[in-house]
Amino acid sequence: MSEPTGCAARCHHVDEYCSNCDLLVGLDGLHVIGVERAGDGSLTITMESAPGVVGCPGCGVVASSHGRRTVRLVDVPCMGRPVVLRWRERTWECVEPACPVHTFTEQDERVAAPRAMLTTRACWWVVHQVRREHASIAGAARQLGASWRTVWESIKPILEAAAADEARFAGVIILGVDEHLWHHVSIAKRGPKELTGMVDLTRDKHGRIRARLLDLVPGRSGTVYKQWLKERGQPFRARVEVATLDPFRGYKNAIDDQLQDATAVLDAFHVVKLGTQMVDDVRRRVQQDPLGHRGRKDDPLYKIRNILRAGAENLTSRQLARLNAAITADDRHDEVWIAWQCAQRVRAVYHADTPAQGRELAEKILAGFPTCPIPEVARLGRTLKQWRDAFLGYFTTGGASNGGAEAVNGLIELHRRIARGFRNLDNYRLRMLLIAGGLDRVIPT
Numbered sequence: 001m002s003e004p005t006g007c008a009a010r011c012h013h014v015d016e017y018c019s020n021c022d023l024l025v026g027l028d029g030l031h032v033i034g035v036e037r038a039g040d041g042s043l044t045i046t047m048e049s050a051p052g053v054v055g056c057p058g059c060g061v062v063a064s065s066h067g068r069r070t071v072r073l074v075d076v077p078c079m080g081r082p083v084v085l086r087w088r089e090r091t092w093e094c095v096e097p098a099c100p101v102h103t104f105t106e107q108d109e110r111v112a113a114p115r116a117m118l119t120t121r122a123c124w125w126v127v128h129q130v131r132r133e134h135a136s137i138a139g140a141a142r143q144l145g146a147s148w149r150t151v152w153e154s155i156k157p158i159l160e161a162a163a164a165d166e167a168r169f170a171g172v173i174i175l176g177v178d179e180h181l182w183h184h185v186s187i188a189k190r191g192p193k194e195l196t197g198m199v200d201l202t203r204d205k206h207g208r209i210r211a212r213l214l215d216l217v218p219g220r221s222g223t224v225y226k227q228w229l230k231e232r233g234q235p236f237r238a239r240v241e242v243a244t245l246d247p248f249r250g251y252k253n254a255i256d257d258q259l260q261d262a263t264a265v266l267d268a269f270h271v272v273k274l275g276t277q278m279v280d281d282v283r284r285r286v287q288q289d290p291l292g293h294r295g296r297k298d299d300p301l302y303k304i305r306n307i308l309r310a311g312a313e314n315l316t317s318r319q320l321a322r323l324n325a326a327i328t329a330d331d332r333h334d335e336v337w338i339a340w341q342c343a344q345r346v347r348a349v350y351h352a353d354t355p356a357q358g359r360e361l362a363e364k365i366l367a368g369f370p371t372c373p374i375p376e377v378a379r380l381g382r383t384l385k386q387w388r389d390a391f392l393g394y395f396t397t398g399g400a401s402n403g404g405a406e407a408v409n410g411l412i413e414l415h416r417r418i419a420r421g422f423r424n425l426d427n428y429r430l431r432m433l434l435i436a437g438g439l440d441r442v443i444p445t
Helices: 006-012 019-023 121-134 137-144 148-163 222-234 234-239 251-258 270-291 315-328 331-349 353-369 375-385 388-396 403-418 425-435
Strands: 031-035 043-048 064-078 081-093 103-105 176-180 194-200 212-218 242-245 263-266
Touching: 006 234, 006 353, 019 031, 031 137, 031 331, 043 064, 064 137, 121 137, 121 148, 121 425, 137 148, 148 425, 176 403, 194 222, 194 403, 212 222, 212 403, 222 234, 222 251, 242 251, 251 403, 263 270, 270 331, 270 375, 270 403, 315 331, 315 353, 331 353, 331 375, 353 388, 403 425
Parallel strands: 043 081, 176 242, 242 263
Antiparallel strands: 031 043, 064 081, 081 103, 176 194, 194 212
């Protein structure tokens, strides 16, 4: 049957096509001429465009009809069922003998790209499911009634085009960097485990940070970060005012080399972590020197190991009593008490009422810790002194930190678990750019 009759007759419309069916399906320019339900519950919708005069794309002469050919496309699910779209594409024949175009087929990018397996809106449906609903490709494929490869190969060109668009790097004022492990198998099979991730930590007009992943590149070194910054160009580097980082010298060297006008800021969490690690080191040394073994459940210092990692303001009276009992149990435990007090001073830097007060406390730490007779405290003081400018940069940048980069890292880990791991680094990079907001500037959300 060349022209539809059944749909119009069943819907009691005098027109050739049923406007209600067309409205329900929602593909402009195409009309429903049939709907079938398969045994598995999936729907098959047959559609076509209305007849009309079409000119040859080669010469412009009005072409004559050359019949139709049916294309099978996977569409978005409808009412909990997979949907297959059968598009009866019109074909035409050019009647001009001298024209190099003999026959051509109807194309509509709004419906589907040439030789596509999914409709355009099905591709975008998958993109938004992964981005907003934390869906896996396999889960989206099940809802569409298609295979993983069919779905991924359909959306991959969209993601690649968005990732290659330099417009997504615009407006970066605060730049964070963090390392990331993308697999835990042999490097002989999948290459280096470490990746360097760059994150936009720029605040919005309300002062809130909307962290978004800018890129993931193989390797964890200053050279990798330096090369990425160089590839972004001078306009990008000139806009960056603050560069946050963990205490890794390679990244700091890259910042000094490529972002000379930016203020480097050492992440507050990692500074406090250094203080906590210092207390642990002192506790282990003081505990093991007289006992000759690692901590056991009845050892006084081992029993308070978790208390020593907490902030003083968070301890209950019972915990303070346990702390005091363990310290007074042996005079040699005084070193642990002093180390814990030093760690609390490091924490207090970030809890000061004003940036000026915080900076004053930080200056005292830099002046006093390196000369402390407790070797672990002195080592912490020397470390912070080496990072002096980045340590103090926190107080001149409104409290900039690498927390947003850590949050993005957590989101990446979530999706790696959802996907049950990855084997292809390029696919991994595209997926993580999508889910961590790296493509939001160039992909409509």
